[in-house]
Amino acid sequence: MDLFSFNAASAASFLLTLMRVSLVLFMLPFYGGEYIPMQVKAALCLVLSAALWPHLAFPGELFPAHPAGLILMLLGEGLLGLTLGLCVYFIFAAIQTGGEIIGFQMGFTMVTLADPSSGAQVSISSHLLYTVSLIIFLALDGHLYLLRALADSFLLIPPGGMTPRPALTVDILALSGGMFSLAVKIAAPAIVALFTAELALAIMGRAAPQMNLLTMGFPIKIAVGFFFMGILFTIMAQRMEDLILDLGPMFDRLMNTAR
Numbered sequence: 001m002d003l004f005s006f007n008a009a010s011a012a013s014f015l016l017t018l019m020r021v022s023l024v025l026f027m028l029p030f031y032g033g034e035y036i037p038m039q040v041k042a043a044l045c046l047v048l049s050a051a052l053w054p055h056l057a058f059p060g061e062l063f064p065a066h067p068a069g070l071i072l073m074l075l076g077e078g079l080l081g082l083t084l085g086l087c088v089y090f091i092f093a094a095i096q097t098g099g100e101i102i103g104f105q106m107g108f109t110m111v112t113l114a115d116p117s118s119g120a121q122v123s124i125s126s127h128l129l130y131t132v133s134l135i136i137f138l139a140l141d142g143h144l145y146l147l148r149a150l151a152d153s154f155l156l157i158p159p160g161g162m163t164p165r166p167a168l169t170v171d172i173l174a175l176s177g178g179m180f181s182l183a184v185k186i187a188a189p190a191i192v193a194l195f196t197a198e199l200a201l202a203i204m205g206r207a208a209p210q211m212n213l214l215t216m217g218f219p220i221k222i223a224v225g226f227f228f229m230g231i232l233f234t235i236m237a238q239r240m241e242d243l244i245l246d247l248g249p250m251f252d253r254l255m256n257t258a259r
Contacts, residue, residue: 009060016058016159018049019077027081028146029088056154073160080162084149091243094179095133098186099126105194106225107218136237142244149251156255167257190228197224
């Protein structure tokens, strides 16, 4: 396909490719983050569209002639991007939830900061785990798996062909349920250690009531929490590697279910 051939069919084909790339890419983690300027996102979409168009282009005849058909196609493309994005967002949400649980046990509930990716107020421990997990995700080429899923969608899903089928809803609900179990698995070592530290402080309080355990307890719990969070980084890296390797089959299963 000639990139510089501006006939109607080629222009419609390029617009379909640009529509798929822009709507899906903006809903994926890292690529759709608010900390990335809109100019950079727009340039990335144009570059990816130009790279994919000669090889994975949709036929220009699929471009709808009526505005209502265009709206339905945009909704289908948005559903595709939302579905693929949720699969990965559930992983990072589980890590953030585990960090929130650890922060609550450490006494960091009153210490919050603004998450630049979402603008929400999160605890320090949650933001630390999220930042480390994002670095691990990029180091293990997780962002390339997202681009591969985007390229595979051209072969599996026609323009606007994503439909909310019941089987797809069941799969999304199962992934959301797994988010909470993953959060507990991530936070479990630190929770057990902090509970043991609180139990030891309680025994010390009964043995020596004159000790001011309130002022002693906070630094001890913070030190124990950060120590086990450091150990948790290795466990989280192994868990993240397994999750990234499962992204490809999971994306294929969801797209085959929804088409």
